[in-house]
Amino acid sequence: MSSQQGGVSTGSIHAPVHDAEHRPITAGGFVDQGPIVFKDISQQAGLAAWRNAGGTPAKSYIVESLGGGVALLDYDNDGWLDIYLINGMTYEAMSGKAPAPHAALFHNNHDGTFTNIAEKAGVTNDRWGVGVAVGDYDNDGWPDLYVTNIGKNRLYHNNHDGTFTDVADKAGVALGTWSTGATFGDYDGDVQLDLFVPGYTKYDFDDPPTVGSKSVVSNTCRYRGVSVFCGPRGLKGEQDHLFHNNGDGTFTDVSTKAGVSDKPGYYGLVSLFVDLNEDGKPELLVANDSTPNYLYRNKGDGTFEDLSFESGYAVNHDGRETASMGIAVGDYQNNGRLDILNTTFSDDYKVLYRDDGDLGFVDVSYDAGVATATIPFLSWGDGFIDYDNDGWKDIFIASGHVYPEVDKQDWGTSMAERPLLFRNLRGQKFELVPAVKGTGLADVISARGAAFGDLFNDGKIDVVLNNLDSSPTLLRNVSDDHHHWVEFKLIGGPKSPRDAVGATVFLTSGNMKQRGDVLSGGSFASSNDPRVHFGLGDVIVVDTIEIRWPSGAQHKISIPAVDRIYTVEEGKGIIAAFCAACNSETGLDTK
């Protein structure tokens, strides 16, 4: 039933698709006319001076291919999202011949520009970075950063003054292996955010995996008959780790006891704590590369039950494990259930798992219209975003290949690829939004991490992409719709995590009921805007808003007006409102 090539699990070889200029469709297929959704403002915004570095362009080793994640967070609590970008490493820096590439923390200047203050903030990392998860693990009201590396990880504690301090060693979460897309979540309901860290492969820089090296079990170093870097298949997998937050600044590794240690050593890339069965306790999703994905049901007693295969999430419609790279969750049908989109390798479709309830998921990729167009792309970060604020969650997928060799072949794919945006047709189907020349959707880039959020507080979801060996991309949402929207920044009460990770918001307007969740992690090794965003279409009156807090409390609130960002505190209701368009001087419109 399966077709697997070399070191990755992917679909059968597909005929290449070219555009009119005979470019692979992944790097072409542009149109002259069409909706302009995203504008690439990386340069104007000040992001272009920073570059990601990942080994050498030849990509001789798997470690050089992964790239890094990106986080959107308001680290200084000024009400505007800032951007944290993971950097990789160079061999010159590793040998001490050059400075280490720095991660970037771009402070939002509130005027459409950003300033990199990573050095001042003490978050340059200077290690071979992979991913970032945002969570207020000590409930002090300030977001902290967990940065995963190939090597020791960092837990950057927010000092409330624009700086951070790495406390990973002291907290017991440094590890020292190849960690990937982590996630924060309170799995045991003790009001402290716990931390899950997937592991990818064992990796020894002194004996990197090549044909014949000791760390490669067999010749899994070819793709379509061409020599490429080895792995992940053929390499020894790294275990996953669940760290229980002790509430005193330290964590305890409870992976084995909790049943999530990944005994077989699957190649974990991304994880996400998310409540999939609405019992108030987050399940755990792990997207594994070329091995079955994990879906762990939270049993509520500090342990998890592995329902990966039983739920349908482990494999795709053909019963084949995929090279899963990214996880997005969102209720695309507006039926109150969270569906999942996993990104995969090229020659394989991206898998949309429809939530049929009771932890049962069905691969509906072909029926939903997201399969065929995605096959040539090798995709990473992804998200369900309502880009046009029509009340239906759309799909954004970031892509870029791992083998530079693809550019020398006529395989219908390319090293640099354009992003994909699918418009949700009222929960029934998705249609590909055309890549209009000169717009963000026509950017041909080597994207990896993708984070989604309202960077300009204008109610439109923007996208930040961390590109391998390149500068990042900031796609400003310039959709010309005039739909309404509302956003909620949630603050947990004494019985919920302060940053409300794990909270769910249901919004009903007319006959449409939407769902939004506060999550940490997902996409590819990235973290999205923690605020919950809803597009409202033409509706200007919202009927009900119900918030289910991690504590179990459920509150209904009403909002006085749409097109605003409301801050809601558990037990207190709305404590602030923000409307950038209402008051050009302060933008503050507290009710």
Next chain:
Amino acid sequence: MSISAVRSCKLLFCLFLYIVTTAGALAQSSDGEVTPQVQDLYAQAKAAQQHGDTATAIQKYRAMLKLAPHLAPAYNNLGMLYFNQRDYAQAAKVLEQGLKLNPDMSTASAMLGLSYLQLGNNEKAEPLLEAAARANANDDTTQMALARTLVNLKKYDEATPYLRSYLERNPKDTEAWYLLGKTYLQLSQDALGRINQIDPNSVTAHIVAGEIDESMRNYDGALVEYKKAIDLAPQQPGTHEHMGSTFWVMGKWDSAQTEFKAELANDPNNCRARWKLANAMLEANAPAQDALTELNRVVDQCPALMQARVDRARALVKLGKQDDALPDLLLAVKDSPDEPSIHFLLANIYKTQGKTADAQQELRTYGRLQREASEAVAGQASDAISIKSNSH
């Protein structure tokens, strides 16, 4: 204790009995060589042997033989001690001397044959072991030793009856099965080699060469050979099937389809080729209805070909005809209950039919089989990496 060590012990036990039974003869033979001093040395040798002091026992026997150089059983006993110490050269030397004095000692003769085998002197071992095997057709040790000797001498045809006879009595001896398998493999290689000797450019020779390449995963090499076979006999049934199967294994679905279609033009009743054609169509995401047409034909012609039934079910599921797919899968799951993909398809169908409990059961089975398979693969990979890491 290794199998060969057990076998040696069995033989040594025979020799020990031989010593005991010839103790009387010791006193009667060699025309007065058996003096009280010799008898005393024999007693000392025996005592040392009983205490496991082989070095002293050897020393005593050697002293005995200086006093009684024509005492044949003493040579045999000394030979046994050397054999026991794996000093096969010394064992052979003294056993030869003993057998010169008395050629009728069959156990000593067998021991000498075993010593020759250990020394790699198969030519000398063969007649001795053959005689021993003839004398005792049920002696496992000599039969296996003779079989090994014959294999070493490349007399594979002669070795197989001994191995088969041995395996009838010892059906769980994996080492013997391995030897038999190796023998058959060699016989097969020899037979196939003949084809090449007769005509290296014959269709059969190219197909054989292709199959050998394929078995070594040298698919490019296999394709070259199969192409030569096709060029020689484009209409001979089987030629295109070989080529198609190699493309199929490589995942080159379009080329595989082309070859299977050519094969079916030559032999429309080749069920295997038609099934693989349909399978390649499904893998290449060709219209499921086209694959189904082929699969219906295969199942009609060869109802026992379960892979075709599973693929027919796949095609039907793709066409949304889950109910029609069920009978094929129920037959297939009886035939191959441990094939995960069948359970996955069954779960898919039950889910569509609203049989949630059945679907869950099938998914659980599917999950269990997949986990077992992946754990086995992970374990093997881990072992392989450990071995490679510890190698120098």
